[in-house]
Amino acid sequence: MKWKRSERLVDMTHYLMEHPQQLIPLTFFADSYQSAKSSISEDLSIVKETFEERGIGLLVTVPGAAGGVKYIPKVQERQVKEIVEELKSELAHSDRLLPGGYLFMTDLLGNPELVNRVGKVFASAFFDQKIDVIMTVATKGISIAHAIARHLNVPVVVVRRDNKVTEGSTVSINYVSGSSRRIQTMVLSKRSMKSGQRVLITDDFMKVGGTMNGMKNLLEEFDCTLAGCAVLVEAEHPDERLVDDYYSLVKLKEVNEKDRTIELTEGNYFSKGGN
Numbered sequence: 001m002k003w004k005r006s007e008r009l010v011d012m013t014h015y016l017m018e019h020p021q022q023l024i025p026l027t028f029f030a031d032s033y034q035s036a037k038s039s040i041s042e043d044l045s046i047v048k049e050t051f052e053e054r055g056i057g058l059l060v061t062v063p064g065a066a067g068g069v070k071y072i073p074k075v076q077e078r079q080v081k082e083i084v085e086e087l088k089s090e091l092a093h094s095d096r097l098l099p100g101g102y103l104f105m106t107d108l109l110g111n112p113e114l115v116n117r118v119g120k121v122f123a124s125a126f127f128d129q130k131i132d133v134i135m136t137v138a139t140k141g142i143s144i145a146h147a148i149a150r151h152l153n154v155p156v157v158v159v160r161r162d163n164k165v166t167e168g169s170t171v172s173i174n175y176v177s178g179s180s181r182r183i184q185t186m187v188l189s190k191r192s193m194k195s196g197q198r199v200l201i202t203d204d205f206m207k208v209g210g211t212m213n214g215m216k217n218l219l220e221e222f223d224c225t226l227a228g229c230a231v232l233v234e235a236e237h238p239d240e241r242l243v244d245d246y247y248s249l250v251k252l253k254e255v256n257e258k259d260r261t262i263e264l265t266e267g268n269y270f271s272k273g274g275n
């Protein structure tokens with residue numbers, strides 16, 4: 001079948017977006033569409049220009065015999081601002097207030113379209129960095145971790161708070177989480193990560209930072225490197241926070257459980273240099 005340019009453009013765009021952060025040789029497209037590499041190069045220039053104009057992402061070309069083209073999911077500032085405002089609007093409802101200054105977010109974390117956009121925003125912040133693994137802790141951070149991982153094309157490891165025989169041999173650490181200052185345990189299968197890997201840790205909510213700090217400590221047990229931290233919502237915390245280098249999209253400034261009011265502002269994504 002001889003493919004027309006319009007058909008090639010549709011199909012190659014679909015293929016590129018289904019394979020983010022993967023280097024695809026031009027010969028793959030030339031063979032798929034029975035077209036000359038020069039035609040494919042012209043096609044890719046159109047895709048690249050449109051992706052960048054529409055804020056879909058970047059199309060990076062790697063020259064040489066082992067080269068090819070790679071789609072890098074990357075959002076524009078206006079898209080980040082849109083999702084931050086949407087999150088603030090959703091989270092401001094007083095019926096989300098929970099004891100201890102936490103917010104009910106499970107419905108948002110179960111919204112695939114929203115979580116996918118959150119994942120792309122955080123992936124954008126690390127689009128040009130080497131990330132090998134996305135780590136989170138069960139349970140509410142899992143959907144965000146998978147969304148980031150999809151856009152960065154890396155695996156997810158989920159830290160548990162209990163030991164399970166199905167995890168094989170494990171590494172565990174104790175940490176203090178939440179304002180209750182409870183001692184909790186983090187457990188991760190020894191098979192989860194290899195020494196030297198660069199790990200992005202994420203979670204839905206950060207208050208004291210004990211949970212994020214616990215995951216940082218766990219990385220040391222695996223001889224892995226912390227590449228970054230990303231939380232959907234951070235809570236204003238008067239005391240010294242256990243984790244200070246992170247991206248957040250929304251900040252929970254003030255909670256008045258008596259008046260049932262919630263004050264939210266944008267997180268530190270832009271001030272931290274998020275793309």
Ligand SMILES: O=P(O)(O)OC[C@H]1C[C@H](OP(=O)(O)OP(=O)(O)O)[C@H](O)[C@@H]1O
Pocket residue numbers: 137138139140141176177178179203204205206207208209210211212
């Ligand atoms: O910054 P910290 O003070 O440590 O608190 C943040 C923790 C607490 C809460 O998890 P939980 O609701 O305890 O657990 P799960 O995610 O399993 O619901 C949230 O999802 C973060 O993981």
